[in-house]
Amino acid sequence: MIENLQSRRAFLKGTALATAGLVLAVQLPGSLRRAAAAASDGSPIFVPNAFVKVDLEGITLIMPHTEVGQGIYTSSAMLMAEELEVELDQVRVEAAPPDRSKYMDPILHDQATGGSSSTRSDWMRLRQAGAAARVMLIGAAAERWGVKPEECRVEKGVINHDATNRALRYVEVAADAAGRPVPEDVPLKDPAHFRLIGTKAKRIDTPSKVNGSQIYGIDVRLPGMKFATLVMAPVKGGKIASFDEEAARTVRGVRDVVTAGDEAIAVIADHMWAAKQGIDALKLEWDGGANASVSTETIVLAMQEASLKQGVVIRDQNGAEEAITRAKTKLDAIYHSPFLSHSALEPLNCTIHIENDRAEIWVGTQVPVRAQKAVAEATGLAPENVTVNNQLMGGAFGRRLDIDSIEIAARLLKDIRYPVKLVWTREQDMTHDFYRPYYYDRVAAGLDASGRLIGRTHRVTGSSVFARWAPGAFINGVDPDAVDCAAETPYDEDAVLADYVRQEPDGVTTSWWRGVGATHNVFVIESFVDEMAHATGQDPLEFRQRMLRKNPRALAVLNLAAEKAGWHESLPKGRGRGISLQFAFESYLAHILEIEMLPSKQVKLLRSVIAVDCGITINPDTVRAQMEGGVIFGLGSAMFNEITITNGAVDQTNFDTYRILRINEAPKIEVYQINNGEKPGGVGEAATAGAAAALANAIFSATGRRVRSLPLAQAGA
Amino acid sequence: MKQLTINGSEYNLDIPDDMPLLWVLRDVLGMTGTKYGCGIAQCGACTVHLDGVAVRSCQTTVDAVDGQKITTIEGIGDTAVGAKVQAAWLEKEVVQCGYCQSGQIMSAAALLSENSRPSDTDIDDAMAGNICRCGTYVRIREAIHSISL
Ligand code: FES
Ligand code: FES
Numbered sequence: 001m002i003e004n005l006q007s008r009r010a011f012l013k014g015t016a017l018a019t020a021g022l023v024l025a026v027q028l029p030g031s032l033r034r035a036a037a038a039a040s041d042g043s044p045i046f047v048p049n050a051f052v053k054v055d056l057e058g059i060t061l062i063m064p065h066t067e068v069g070q071g072i073y074t075s076s077a078m079l080m081a082e083e084l085e086v087e088l089d090q091v092r093v094e095a096a097p098p099d100r101s102k103y104m105d106p107i108l109h110d111q112a113t114g115g116s117s118s119t120r121s122d123w124m125r126l127r128q129a130g131a132a133a134r135v136m137l138i139g140a141a142a143e144r145w146g147v148k149p150e151e152c153r154v155e156k157g158v159i160n161h162d163a164t165n166r167a168l169r170y171v172e173v174a175a176d177a178a179g180r181p182v183p184e185d186v187p188l189k190d191p192a193h194f195r196l197i198g199t200k201a202k203r204i205d206t207p208s209k210v211n212g213s214q215i216y217g218i219d220v221r222l223p224g225m226k227f228a229t230l231v232m233a234p235v236k237g238g239k240i241a242s243f244d245e246e247a248a249r250t251v252r253g254v255r256d257v258v259t260a261g262d263e264a265i266a267v268i269a270d271h272m273w274a275a276k277q278g279i280d281a282l283k284l285e286w287d288g289g290a291n292a293s294v295s296t297e298t299i300v301l302a303m304q305e306a307s308l309k310q311g312v313v314i315r316d317q318n319g320a321e322e323a324i325t326r327a328k329t330k331l332d333a334i335y336h337s338p339f340l341s342h343s344a345l346e347p348l349n350c351t352i353h354i355e356n357d358r359a360e361i362w363v364g365t366q367v368p369v370r371a372q373k374a375v376a377e378a379t380g381l382a383p384e385n386v387t388v389n390n391q392l393m394g395g396a397f398g399r400r401l402d403i404d405s406i407e408i409a410a411r412l413l414k415d416i417r418y419p420v421k422l423v424w425t426r427e428q429d430m431t432h433d434f435y436r437p438y439y440y441d442r443v444a445a446g447l448d449a450s451g452r453l454i455g456r457t458h459r460v461t462g463s464s465v466f467a468r469w470a471p472g473a474f475i476n477g478v479d480p481d482a483v484d485c486a487a488e489t490p491y492d493e494d495a496v497l498a499d500y501v502r503q504e505p506d507g508v509t510t511s512w513w514r515g516v517g518a519t520h521n522v523f524v525i526e527s528f529v530d531e532m533a534h535a536t537g538q539d540p541l542e543f544r545q546r547m548l549r550k551n552p553r554a555l556a557v558l559n560l561a562a563e564k565a566g567w568h569e570s571l572p573k574g575r576g577r578g579i580s581l582q583f584a585f586e587s588y589l590a591h592i593l594e595i596e597m598l599p600s601k602q603v604k605l606l607r608s609v610i611a612v613d614c615g616i617t618i619n620p621d622t623v624r625a626q627m628e629g630g631v632i633f634g635l636g637s638a639m640f641n642e643i644t645i646t647n648g649a650v651d652q653t654n655f656d657t658y659r660i661l662r663i664n665e666a667p668k669i670e671v672y673q674i675n676n677g678e679k680p681g682g683v684g685e686a687a688t689a690g691a692a693a694a695l696a697n698a699i700f701s702a703t704g705r706r707v708r709s710l711p712l713a714q715a716g717a
Numbered sequence: 718m719k720q721l722t723i724n725g726s727e728y729n730l731d732i733p734d735d736m737p738l739l740w741v742l743r744d745v746l747g748m749t750g751t752k753y754g755c756g757i758a759q760c761g762a763c764t765v766h767l768d769g770v771a772v773r774s775c776q777t778t779v780d781a782v783d784g785q786k787i788t789t790i791e792g793i794g795d796t797a798v799g800a801k802v803q804a805a806w807l808e809k810e811v812v813q814c815g816y817c818q819s820g821q822i823m824s825a826a827a828l829l830s831e832n833s834r835p836s837d838t839d840i841d842d843a844m845a846g847n848i849c850r851c852g853t854y855v856r857i858r859e860a861i862h863s864i865s866l
Contacts, residue, residue: 069815069816070813206812209815211790211791212750219743221747227744273733345754345760394814395816426757628852629813631852632852633850654757662845663844663845666852666854
């Protein structure tokens with residue numbers, strides 16, 4: 001794994017050293033001078049593995065995951081720093097280049113950031129990377145001193161030999177360490193000795209985000225760069241019928257008009273304002289094509305029909321249908337979950353500079369290898385001639401797991417030889433999203449005379465994101481995400497039948513959305529569990545507790561949330577409390593929401609109480625932040641959001657028609673964490689997943705009215 | 718030629734009268750701390766101050782600026798209130814993706830300049846125009862309350 005440093009060093013010795021390197025070299029002690037010589041061009045001195053790099057500037061973590069706001073740059077840096085025995089502020093973080101062989105997420109099987117998998121996949125490998133580097137650095141120091149490595153101690157990146165009172169900084173032995181064998185299976189620290197993991201370490205990416213200096217993809221500036229914006233066919237598959245290029249070119253500041261086939265057009269200008277005016281001047285006309293007659297109604301109707309067919313069986317245990325026929329209380333229901341937009345606050349964008357034999361892009365992407373490939377295919381260049389400069393993202397929520405925005409930029413700009421920043425307007429971003437699928441769920445259950453659940457069936461009907469995004473994971477017609485948290489619940493269940501009907505909506509592309517399958521299924525399951533409790537006259541908390549005898553971790557979060565929320569305390573008229581419980585992303589989460597129905601029939605969110613057990617916590621403050629943000633994301637969508645289609649086009653165009661929850665509408669949020677030493681679970685999406693059910697159940701508690709269709713605005717609440 | 722005073726510096730720019738200040742700042746001057754989120758006065762990501770008052774720069778044409786002093790996120794730290802807001806934001810770890818936070822900080826600084834002890838209702842009124850898609854509202858409120866002037 002060691003890069004070929006010997007040859008690079010030899011090469012550098014034979015060439016003129018960069019001035020900076022020389023200046024540094026003469027001021028440095030002998031041991032460092034060699035390193036300085038080797039690294040005078042900024043090249044690393046010591047690269048023990050794919051994740052750690054030491055150069056004259058210090059220690060760098062090559063970050064396999066991307067920062068979308070979730071705090072992963074900080075928590076992953078904590079993992080490496082813990083074992084490397086450095087402080088967090090001694091570590092710089094650099095986005096990994098596209099390289100699946102080194103940076104693949106073992107859970108997602110791609111170099112990707114999503115599914116709340118980052119901490120779970122970095123938990124071992126980044127600690128191992130730090131530990132291996134530490135062993136090599138200590139080995140180099142010990143050899144230089146002629147002592148045993150076990151006699152050395154590291155603190156804050158300084159190796160000490162206390163007996164002889166000698167000390168060396170990591171950078172001073174880095175060049176020697178580079179020549180040492182990479183150790184295998186270095187034992188990792190006993191968690192009892194963690195000094196960083198588990199602390200509320202300050203985030204490393206935030207200082208630049210409070211003074212305007214952080215550069216996101218949309219902020220990239222290059223010499224000679226121009227600005228562009230685009231318009232795509234309003235109906236999927238539609239084509240440009242006509243446009244007035246000359247009119248656009250007469251707009252002051254407009255430089256070029258480019259098209260990608262007949263499906264998209266962009267105006268390049270001196271600034272976004274001119275580009276937007278250029279677009280308006282085009283007077284675009286479109287042919288809708290085959291999808292021009294699609295509407296939400298036609299899509300839902302097709303789903304309803306499909307849902308009558310037998311699906312692919314996911315779980316069939318102990319004859320659930322038969323058990324229900326024997327039940328004292330029988331329930332069945334249909335739940336609807338709408339299409340949703342990601343609407344990250346940073347609109348999609350991509351800066352691209354294509355030259356004759358190479359291309360370079362600056363973009364915030366959750367999938368750098370796919371990004372590189374998209375540009376290579378659009379331009380005809382080899383992937384290795386496409387450089388991807390990954391940027392911090394102003395939110396992603398799954399949207400930047402797709403590369404359509406990068407591909408269209410490369411296709412539009414493939415004949416342009418100056419750098420162009422292509423920024424989507426909010427309107428294009430919202431109307432050309434890849435949406436959270438619409439799901440149509442049929443559920444049924446039977447309970448015996450004692451109110452015990454004896455059988456449950458669940459048929460999920462909807463799009464398969466896996467089939468499009470990772471066809472290899474779509475095996476025998478089963479989309480594991482579409483049924484996640486539907487087939488398996490935290491509860492002790494005798495008889496379960498769960499099946500899946502794949503039904504792709506016409507004219508809509510679907511994708512991952514915060515909380516993925518769990519967000520849809522936890523809404524359905526936890527609402528339906530609530531229905532079961534009420535139908536049999538049981539308290540929703542006690543009904544759940546009774547089914548959790550074999551699941552102590554789930555029971556513990558439920559009990560903690562109930563205690564903190566004061567579940568058994570009575571509420572004034574018009575108020576209600578709703579529970580949601582889940583096991584998703586390998587974390588347990590209970591959410592109890594208190595609401596008030598205002599006389600205007602509007603819902604006021606009062607208080608969210610969340611109890612979470614995500615195993616070992618890397619940074620408890622980051623977990624809390626993800627709980628707070630995740631619950632707002634989920635509640636806002638459940639309250640207000642749906643994407644609808646009319647004549648093939650998306651109706652919602654901006655935040656006036658796709659309403660985002662605001663500060664005056666947000667509840668108070670309390671987060672309680674159980675830390676029990678289990679391996680880490682994911683947290684980025686967990687609180688989003690449980691939000692809608694808690695809300696629907698709270699509305700039932702306040703009004704006696706069951707909401708089975710989101711958003712609430714649609715359900716008349 | 719348009720003359721603009723931004724963060725204490727004067728700029729003479731050859732730009733159309735009806736150009737929104739947002740694009741002047743971002744694309745002409747390269748002051749990218751002010752963000753584009755919606756372009757229709759819905760999100761507040763583009764918030765700047767005109768003579769200390771928070772406005773949406775996507776809706777403010779250069780014509781309408783008319784000699785008023787413009788302050789952006791790049792300059793707000795030079796004011797006593799702005800520096801305290803930035804410090805409180807870091808102290809409370811408000812920030813997630815951070816994309817909305819320039820606008821949030823500009824709105825909060827304008828609020829606190831007028832009202833050094835805002836109530837929850839005051840905060841709702843002043844901050845409701847700023848969307849945070851990451852949902853950092855709980856901490857924005859905490860951070861504003863934590864600031865003493
Ligand atoms: S960009 Fe100005 S309010 Fe959203
Ligand atoms: S921190 Fe991401 S939008 Fe507010």
